[in-house]
Amino acid sequence: MYDQAAIRELFEKWGHEEIEGDPGETTSRWAVPHINHIILDRWLPREGSALDAGCGCGVESVRMAGRGLIVTAVDISTSLLEHSRERAEKAGVADRIRLVRADITEPLPIPKNSFAVCIAMTGVVSHTGDRYRDAIANLVACVRPGGLIILGVASYYGKIRQYLSEGRLDDAEHVADTRFTHTVSDTFEDRCFTPQELTDILDARNCRIVAMFTAPTIGAYGYVGESDEVVRRGLALEERFLGTPELLGVGEQLIAVSEKTT
Numbered sequence: 001m002y003d004q005a006a007i008r009e010l011f012e013k014w015g016h017e018e019i020e021g022d023p024g025e026t027t028s029r030w031a032v033p034h035i036n037h038i039i040l041d042r043w044l045p046r047e048g049s050a051l052d053a054g055c056g057c058g059v060e061s062v063r064m065a066g067r068g069l070i071v072t073a074v075d076i077s078t079s080l081l082e083h084s085r086e087r088a089e090k091a092g093v094a095d096r097i098r099l100v101r102a103d104i105t106e107p108l109p110i111p112k113n114s115f116a117v118c119i120a121m122t123g124v125v126s127h128t129g130d131r132y133r134d135a136i137a138n139l140v141a142c143v144r145p146g147g148l149i150i151l152g153v154a155s156y157y158g159k160i161r162q163y164l165s166e167g168r169l170d171d172a173e174h175v176a177d178t179r180f181t182h183t184v185s186d187t188f189e190d191r192c193f194t195p196q197e198l199t200d201i202l203d204a205r206n207c208r209i210v211a212m213f214t215a216p217t218i219g220a221y222g223y224v225g226e227s228d229e230v231v232r233r234g235l236a237l238e239e240r241f242l243g244t245p246e247l248l249g250v251g252e253q254l255i256a257v258s259e260k261t262t
């Protein structure tokens with residue numbers, strides 16, 4: 001079911017603005033990157049090497065390089081890697097970011113057991129459809145024992161809740177029955193996960209969950225078109241309830257921070 005050609009076709013065409021999300025850029029009203037930044041700022045190490053899997057236009061790669069990490073940024077899309085290069089040059093950190101075009105469902109052409117942290121944020125592993133186990137195994141293989149793996153995936157309960165609240169019963173039933181959904185494209189489906197399922201998959205790869213978050217609670221596009229004041233207040237509430245156990249899973253993205261034990 002994983003269709004590499006469909007994924008490439010979509011992400012080669014994706015514009016910078018579609019996954020833009022640096023909070024410093026005032027046009028950004030997409031909640032996910034803001035939440036990602038809050039969580040990454042809490043968990044990222046201050047030194048060592050970082051792998052940004054499915055780096056998109058390089059927002060997180062540039063932020064990680066800016067905090068002193070040496071970054072390897074991997075993506076299937078050459079055009080998004082080019083955006084990453086431009087962003088890194090503008091930020092003056094290009095010498096600390098290596099760009100690699102690769103598909104994370106295949107063994108990666110980068111060192112194994114070496115990275116202090118691997119991040120794959122905003123649904124990258126979900127995009128790999130039924131190849132998610134291979135993708136997670138390939139990412140874990142690159143991290144050194146004691147290093148962190150931080151995954152942001154589509155949430156099973158969150159997607160069902162979102163579709164129900166929008167009156168999209170067919171879509172809600174489809175996720176409920178199959179765990180797959182057309183999130184970003186009609187040409188491929190994203191795999192959705194429950195907190196327990198993600199815990200078990202990581203556990204099977206000797207990765208122990210150290211924290212789990214769900215966000216944004218109201219859906220990724222909740223702030224599009226809103227004023228600065230609404231965005232500020234909304235994000236403050238999101239931050240207040242990040243990691244609240246009763247809410248785990250209801251947000252659109254489920255984020256797991258795990259440690260590779262051996």
Ligand SMILES: C[S@@+](CC[C@H](N)C(=O)[O-])C[C@H]1O[C@@H](n2cnc3c(N)ncnc32)[C@H](O)[C@@H]1O
Pocket residue numbers: 007011019021033036053054055056057059060074075076077080102103104105120121122123124127128
């Ligand atoms: C929604 S974007 C997220 C980008 C970035 N992680 C972020 O949080 O801004 C998903 C990214 O995953 C990349 N991607 C999707 N499938 C991939 C695969 N199998 N291997 C490598 N990259 C992939 C896409 O090209 C795209 O850049």
